[in-house]
Amino acid sequence: MTGLCCLATGLFAQDAARNCSTMEVDARLRAEDPGYATRMEAIESFTQEYVSGSAGGTRSVVTIPVVVHVVYNNATENISDAQILSQIDVLNEDFRRLNADAASTPSWFLDEAADTEIEFCLATVDPSGNPTTGITRTSTTKTSFTTDDKVKQTSQGGKDAWPRDSYLNLWVCDLGGGLLGYAQFPGGAASTDGVVCDYQYFGTIGAATAPFDLGRTATHEVGHWLNLRHIWGDDGTSCAGSDLVADTPNQADENYGCPSGTRVSCSNGPDGDMYQNYMDYTDDACMNIFTNGQKTRMHALFSPGGARASLTSSTACAGGGGGGPTCDVPGGRSTTGITESQASLNWASVTGATSYNVRGREVGTPTWTTGSTTGTSINYTGLTAGTAYEWQVESVCSGGTTSGYSTSTNFTTLGGGGGGGCTDFGESNNSKGTATTISTGVTYSAQISSASDVDWYQFTTTSPNTRIKVSMTSLPADYDMKLYRGNSVRGTSENAGTANETIIWNTTSSGTRYVNVYGWAGAFDAADCYDLIVEVSNTSWRTDGSEMVIDEVWGNAIVGIFPNPAKELATVNYFSVQEDMNVQLAVFDILGNRVMNLSSEVTSGDNLIPINVQSLPSGIYVVDITNGKSHYTEKFIVE
Structure with missing residues (x-):
């Protein structure tokens, strides 16, 4: 069943903007298929259990075989292979955080920015086991399609889906009514599983049309296909909704165009809305980030028992085992043991790699010093004290294929120290x-x-x-x-x-x-x-025997909630309070319903405010805390 849809309003005008009818479509699906809601609830329960038990960090890279079904009425709609390949490139760049505009992510969101460790490849084997380009082309008499899924049915002028256990189906066609695209959440029917994009908003060349000509419509919709919600929670500006992800800011509504600076809503200052997130509604040029929380949510689908776990064993791309490139760029890169003249360069092991090529240089110089090793670290020697260096690493896999070099990891050698007249290490570092x-x-x-x-x-x-x-x-x-x-x-x-x-x-x-x-x-x-x-x-650091996590500074007081996730009791810490005051707390569920109200008198110093959550069903909640002068909101999970 179709889950989400995106539209462009004011097409071909300077103020063209996305406009989605997500909740309306979702409501229709729940009315048409009672089993849809039950399946979605089961997937969400599984996801939250996975999120609660996830340790984060590096996971195995998941490679998803893709088939692109081009359904066209005229030559313009019959987009080129090159336009399709440009879209696959964008998906890989965006989901692996190799996109050039990753540098535009604000510094205050860099902690959350994630390489999702998900990749995409055009299928090389069709459902019958025959070679394929991963592209099908279907001529139709239909002049346009809508969200009724007829584009996914050969009998209705479209093209039937390939098995979702082995492929991500991407349909490209003319969508009427200014639609950019729509996706289906996991849990819908197999015959309609996948993503639909208008031919004008797919890829980066050919028929691709500004301001949605950088391939981010597909990035956004594939995010939905991988169980991501809109970042603002579709709550009608109430600040009580949730995208079911803990590390995205609570924000009032969608953002359009290309905002600049900080946009504060739902008391989410000083950082404000994460309008650069792929799951917001900004123009393609202003999207550049998935978060670690979104990454974890997507990977729940691929864990044993997950709704899309079968894709990890698909052999629809050359090489099998999930298909696609089997030679990955090494992750987990770090520099340790830095001295005045050497450093240890380290990275995580890559499955299938037989060796690694490493190169390094002084920052700002053109020449690389290269080396290779069969291990996951190498010593970089002969360095100059107090100097900035950068290094990169690539995997070498069977058959001599390589992953290509990673982005640079930077470090600065020690500049001396101890006693009078020491060298000022790290200059120039005045900003x-x-x-x-x-x-x-x-x-x-x-x-x-x-x-x-x-x-x-x-x-x-x-x-x-x-x-x-x-x-x-x-x-x-x-x-x-x-x-x-x-x-x-x-x-x-x-x-x-x-x-x-x-x-x-x-x-x-x-x-x-x-x-x-x-x-x-x-x-x-x-x-x-x-x-x-x-x-x-x-x-x-522990206080009164319980884990105390400092999350935010609220005025001069340190505010947070722990443990998170909570089972029976969640505790709000309100530390370094400057004066006695009354604090009001409200707890909302993910639908925006207020489920609890509390009032507490706090005194100057450190305070702990308990919240009994035993009666609350498992899920994600938002606690809103106000002291009469300002608000503090935070998501927390009840197990």
Whole structure:
């Protein structure tokens, strides 16, 4: 059964915009097929169980065989193979976060940005076992199609689906009424399973038409096919809906066109709406991100018992085992053991790889130094102290095929330290944009070399549930520091004099963080170095025997909810409160229904507010907390 549809309004005008009738179509499906709702509920229950038990991190890459059914009434609609291939390229780039505009993702959302580890290949074997290009072409007398699924039926002038257990069916045709495309959630009928796109909004060349000419209509619709919802939750601006993903901001409604800056809704500041998400409604040029939570939700489909698990064993692409390219770009890349003259380059093992090619160079220079190994690490030696380097790695698989090189991983060698007159490590790093990459677990020595100098560092964590401890010791002057996630301050340490500075932050997401070191009031510089180390572990800071995860800073108070997921009791922490006050809490289900109201008096200092969730069905909820001056909202899961 068809699940979602996207339309373009004001076509061929400068203000052309997407407009979907998702909930109306979904309501029709539930009315036509009572079993559809039951199947969707079962899939959602399975998904939430998978999400609750998922450890995140690197998974096996899933490659999905694709068949593109071109149903055309005239030569223009009979799009070229090249246009189809351009769309497959976009899908692979977007889902693996290899898209060039990934660089446009705001820094405050980089922690959530995900390589979904899902790839797509045009099928090379048809359902009868015969060779195929993965493209079918059907001439029709129909001048256009709608969301009634006739394009998926040969008897109605369309083309029958290939078995969904082995293929993603993509139909390309003329969709009437300004439709861009629509998709079917897992759980619908096998005969209509897949995605439909208008020929004008498919791929990046040929008939592709602006502002939907970068292939993101298919990216959006395949996201739906993989069980993703619209990012705003289709709640009619109530802020009570949910896309069933924990790491996307709660936002009021869809975004159109190409917004700029920060758009705050549903009290989701300072970061605001994630209008760059592929599941929003912005123009193709403004979409560039899936999140780790969306990745986990999609991968639930491919786990044992998942609704699309059979695709992982499809042999519809050359090589079998899920089809498609069997030589993947290595993930899990990190740089460790950095000294003044060498570093260890590391990556995750790739199934089918017989060796790896590695290349490195000083940033800004044209020449690469290359090497190869059969292992998953290599020593990069002969380096210059205090210098920025970048490196890339590719897999070499059987038959000599290669994955192509990864994107660059950057690091800076140590610049000396310890005692007076030390070299100022990592310069020039006077802004977040020029932050020096450091490794966790390594002590770095540096100095504030002038009264106006500041130091910026960046580091990356790969585990979604980590305790981050930043320590600054051996201070020669009154230095202070801040910890950032994107543009948001996550911790500050401003002890007086030369006392050590420490920030501890527990987080549920992996990604890049920044440390800013500065002299008190910008007044100090010194000839001696301070020592800085970032330590990461999976042992969280605990308060009163329960895990305390600091998620956001609400005014001067630290607000969060733990444990998340919760079974019987969820607790809101409200720490570092400056004054006594009354706090109101409301809990909403994913449909926007208010299911609980609470009121609590809090005092200055640290407070814990319990929420009994025993009576709530398993699922995703939103808690809205207000102190009379501002709101704080957060999604949490009840198991």
